[in-house]
Amino acid sequence: MSKYESDLLRLLEARGHLHQITDAAALDALAKRKVITGYVGFDPTAPSLHIGNLASIMLLRRLQQSGHRPIVIMGGGTAKVGDPSGKDETRQMMTDERLAGNIASIKGSFERVLRFDESESGAILINNDDWLSKLGYIELLRDVGPHFTINRMLSFDSVKTRLDREQPLSFLEFNYMIMQAYDYLVLARDYDCQLQLGGSDQWGNIVNGIELNRRIDGREVYGFTAPLITRADGAKMGKSVDGAIWLNEEQLPAYDFWQYWRNTDDRDVGRFLRLFTDLPLDEITRLEALEGAEINDAKVILANEVTKMVRGEDAAEGAEITARDTFTEGGAGDDLPTLAVGESGMRLGAVLTDIGFTASNKEAKRKIAEGAVKIDGDTILDAGYVVVAHAGASLKLSLGKKKHGLITR
Template sequence: MNFVEELRWRGMLHDIMPGTEDILNKGMVSGYIGFDPTADSLHVGSLAQIMSLIHFQRAGHKPFALIGGATGMVGDPSGKSAERNLLSEDTLQHNLQGIKSQLERFLDFDSGANSAQMVNNYDWFKDFTFLNFIRDVGKHITVNYMMAKDSVKNRINGDTGMSFTEFTYQLVQGYDFYYLWKNHNCVLQMGGSDQWGNIVTGTELIRRKDAGEAYALTTQLIKKADGTKFGKTEGGNIWLDAEKTSPYKFYQFWLNTSDEDAKSYIRIFTLFEKEIIESLEAEQDAAPHTRVLQKALAKDITIRVHGEAEYEKAIKSSEFLFGNIGIEFLNELNDAEVLGLFEGVPNFTIKLSDLQAGLNVVDLLASHTAVFPSKGEAKKMIQGGGTAINKVKIASADDSYSVDALINGKYLVAQKGKKNYFLIIAE
């Protein structure tokens, strides 16, 4: 199966310029995708493009990952309703290093002729003067051509308008394609479907400036079946950086995918063969409650992004909250991981000194914290056997807790019933 066929059956292909598939079938092709360095980490929204490069390389072609050190200073107007804040050079350099280290997990940079290569467009733009740019690049593309692009028309006709900075973005990205075509024999640019206008500006510049041939391919923008934006939660983006999104939260994001979305995501975000995916789908259809698609999807992506050990820890974290793993599991986690595990769970801070001589459990849960709204309610539920500290049922309202009960010398985990958790932090 060739590259384009791979994208088609996975439901990833959106647009393809005539002749692209023919050139890909003739031999090894160099192609690239650009990544936006507006943060020091990519997020799951970037994974579709990363997967495109992975499939491209697996099909025997040479992938280039372009990091937009220069274009990040401008900001792509495609799909945006307002102009973005411009980033400083120091911030961009920091972001570039973070993104580079992430891309190195997915692409093979040491595989011979089709080794992946990373480039930064700041390298060829830093000494490119404005006058030289408008003379050598701008004269080849008419304003009429640029105005016809949807990304430009939508902004110009909107409430905010468009600055000259953003208007020139398609020329800057077009020159990226020209530079890589000229210096690295890159004849294909890929990207999300919202990039089609910018990409074909590059093919047009190559044609008009040097009478060259270049090609374009775009993939579907990923959306949820319910129409909401993919990769966003109430807490914001799902990042690939473990410090921004814990591996546990990352795993849960995929595990909580709807059945309908899981059927498309497992094609897009894993490397499973067609037969394996169809087998998993049949198993899911026969017994939807088993959620085999979600489990296979979450496992595969978590391991590829964070590694086997973090996946195992994410499984244990799930079992801790929803299963039978004991409180001692928290001793395996650092502070950030504990707080990540209990993200969204009500938490309270108490003074460490309050526990030195021992603190009555009712006072702990109703006075020093608000686990219960009143001492009376705390006593009633304790007597009914429905309250626990550190996963051990509280035997009596007369029980007390001291620093010896703290997990990692800092935490107490309270429960009302089986699923209502509260994190108490002693400082």
């Protein structure tokens, strides 16, 4: 039985999103009484977000599902400075053009997961560069600077970690927390925003924004953080041996996205179903109790549900068919990654790297020597083997049991 009365906090708690709340009782009462506006910030440092960001997007989805209004803040301004949270290095500077391109590319991911319309709970997407780029430095120092102490800023984990490791923390990045706090002040004033949500590593930044609102405007606003999600094996969510699991199709094919979820550790199935799908909780309880080979049915449901939400129903259906053709029936599905090698063919080591199965030709040679590479079911041990495909036909390339692709002319 939940101790909360609002649909919002009940839902966030039941789904496993809850880590910390700045004033749980007050937020609970507010969410029960009225429609509240909440936001999450995302820095557009790449053309796509990855599934590590999906946990934060789901916070906004739960907000909207509870009848409240979500705001997506694209950090076009803060991305020019860099967030020190969880980083060991200074972030590289990005041009306005590149940031604008990234924002345009990322926008589609939000449009699939959230509902953007003119209703009371319709989502809004805003770029914080709209106000940060117009903010005068003297104005910022005079109006906001007095409310921050160096002592307190040094106490935050995001800063302490960098300093403890003797990693450089530039003055530019040190200002990030001031800029993010100012975001909350602007959103509270212009959109009556009363809630900031984020991962637990953002707690210090969120608290800064809450205190800035209280000190300058006397306004009570709130903060909510979700636990940082790691897999049962201890690895960080959103990463694989081959890199980030991107939300955009251009950065990662739907089949690879689907397959990541299908390969979920048995111990993570129930938790991920709660966090990343809308399946009823009693159905999730049934699925996570499955044992042996039957747990794979739950993993397929997980992969289908997440892929459907992020990539669309056609992508999920195509990926499942490809997986069934590839693994169950021994064939080669249409959604597998494909590489054209030309009329004269290509050396096997280069094929593995170009199709994205290995990070380098050196790794490709090692995998070939280990006997992990097959073409149409035949193990190839020669790294110099030239792969030649006939016109109108394709070869099935396999690396281990989980990576498969098609080679064409």
